[in-house]
Amino acid sequence: MRRALQALVFFPRGGSAQVVHHLARALPAAGWGTRIVAGSLGGPGDPGHARSFFGPDADLVAVPYDDAVRAPDPMRASPPMHPSFEDRPGAPDRVAASLGADVAEHMASEWGRILAAPGVLDGVEVAHLHHLTPIHEAMARVSPGLPVVTHIHGTELLMLDEADAGASWPHTEEWRARMRRWAGASTAVLASSAPAAADAERLLGLDTGRVRVVPNGVDLRLFAERRAAPAERAALLRRWLCDEPRGWSPAHPVPGGVAYTPEQIAPLLDPRAVTVLYVGRFTAVKRAALLVRAHARAREQLGHPLPLVVAGGAAGEWEGEHPADAAARSPWGHEVFLAGWRAQSELAEVLACSDVMAVPSVAERFGQVYVEAMAMGVPVIACDAGAPPTFVEDDPASPERCGWLVPPDDEGALAQALVEVARDPAERALRGGNGPPRARARFSIEGVARTVADVYAAAASA
Template sequence: MHVLSALMFFPRGGSAHVARALACELPEHGWDVTLVSGSHGGHGDAHAFYDGLDVHPVDFDAGDAPMHPSFEDRPGAPDPIFAAVDDAAFGEHVQAWARALEEARAAEHDVLHLHHLTPIHEAARRVAPGVPVITHLHGTELLMLEEIADGAPWPHAQAWARRMRSWAQASERLLVLSPGQVERAVALLGVAAERCVLSPNGFDPDLFDRVPVQRAALWEHHLVRHPRGWPAGGQEGDLAYTERDTAPLAHGPVAICVSRFTAVKRLGLLVRAWSRAAPRLGPDASLVLLGGYPGEWEGEHPYDAVQATGAPNVFFAGWHGHAELPGFLNASDAIVLASVREQFGSVLVEGMACGLPAVAVDRFGPADIVDDGVTGWLVEPDDEAALADALVACLSDGAERRRRGDEAYAASHERFSWPALAADLAGVLDEVADVADGRLAAPTA
């Protein structure tokens, strides 16, 4: 059996990691995977990101397609929000992705697994109308639809809302990340709840686990000898450190945040909470910010927040490949995420899989992942004082931190390993592939 997995975006966010992980695991369950993905030079190169897989890149730099839009409205960004894209530009996207699907022989596949709700759906209607579609909702598309429902003034919002509802309603199944997304999908997309299948993100147990690391050497390598951190308007490596700067990382407690520098991630708030927490933690506690796609930020850059508050021992490690992440996590003591609208929170799962307790916001995906008081600490959104208190509670009490870390390790390995999640998805693919004459059999309970 063959499934085509298509993702409009170049590899940058969590959905690309999901697509790659499933492409690696599904063949074990009888499903060969062809990937069609956007591609962009540097860190966003699809050939490099999906190395070893059957990938058909759509190269934006080479003009294969216009640069993809976004579900986030970031003024001045090269990828405008979908709801601001007019009909003519929409047509150009559809035409380009129809060519890509034809080249990948989409019509010869048994199922199309389409990530998000994008013009790829319209292209698939034209190129492979007889192939059933599974739509994978990653949450950002629902956030845009909620803003449209609340009256966001984007000029083509209603046209996009109609398109996205139409694509969702034509899908045989919709994969959702958490139980809370089912109600939102039903309300926003007009789909039946029984067509929504819970499919959380996961982690690779062969990659993410407790592994001994030489902390001092790791932090010296990435922060002193080969720095990648960058300030607003700067280049990778502009934020570099000395061995004296990084000395606390070798023996003091370390909280790590893995994130893009977008507004919903609330990195400025995290830095200010850290500034509040630091006097109660002493001189050896550190906060590492890992991530920040080079040149991409919106609102307040977190380095500006460090400069404004004087927050001590905040280190910018820059953007790194996914395979490097376990080393950073195992050199840390807690995973923290201040995002207020995190649709899932894969980095929390990956940190927990390495034995780290989590500090996160009690909303959306993190609220489903983290068991407050058991596997970590949950706080209210945008509550700087509560976040500071949680950081202090976590980093100042080693015994309690280790207890919750042990619980986090057990829970993550039981609930979120990719091999088990891929087996569940293979069952959904088997079911959908059995659809005859374009009619959907009743979903199984």
């Protein structure tokens, strides 16, 4: 078994951690074992705890951030808190482009120490580095001859896009230069979609065709096509929202800060209800609050419940308007339910209890949750922007249609799509039924792992 190192500076909380996890489990069948180096936050069972996330059998080097988040300056702790590509006031992980050369050097030095620790690089033939971070600088110092496969996930590109749009961070150009240098020095560069690859080449100064498109894979054993019976739906929703709540709001920013009584979840259990699911972090590009406002407009036109279950958002993390605040202002806010951050296995459970998944993200470089929903037979509503149009077919004349695409930031169009979904069960069933074969053909994690294994082999031989 050949060995690769997958390194992720962040603690598990987003799509890149899921990519690392899926690949680590699937690559051995393609001839490559994986050692994971990743950030970690919290204790066993917490969503950011690396061992709990990656599993007891993972070959894992966890980098704890618990002391850093309590330090006077988390970015100067040992080990330091990771930098962010998102600018959230008051967050311990400050946006990278606001950090000066001294902090960047401290992070590179600390990660050099982590990578140079006994056993971390033993037997490693390829370093698979996720995102563009100071791990690149550290790896170049510790093992300059080790081939590097850089995996672009999109948030770093969003930071550069925001800078180009006028964000005034003091050290943007220094970080742009670093990120370009790290990408340019990589043996291979991967992105999850053709739009993401084009953006990476544009923003990082890479030659056209330099970035290879490798989609994120889906575990089709977990996300297998199925619909939950009414009794199963009722039991899961009572457990998630009443018995074991994890919802939260700005006023109560801890898991379980928002909980519901059995009487309050009655709209979800109404036999006429069409249940909409949102899954994702509460970052600005996801537009969760926009969905809540569109939900109110759609509900005005319907004569039956249209409950919206909002799953996601690491406790205390949000940008812009929080969906709880949008729900508080909505006349139909009593049909909006905050379910909190959930493990991926739990996501499969709630997808089976949903009629449609709607995530109106305006800058999705891939969109793992759309493919997972499609794999389970749940039609999706996405924006006609970024990567989703490359795999969500919404042409009403196409026999392969599997979802709806709406213009970005068009609240009215999003509301109308929700109305169409709610009023036409036959169309929901048709589009939902077209999802699983498309997901199996294009996004099986086993097929993706074979492609990544080929990239590793080529990088190692180069």
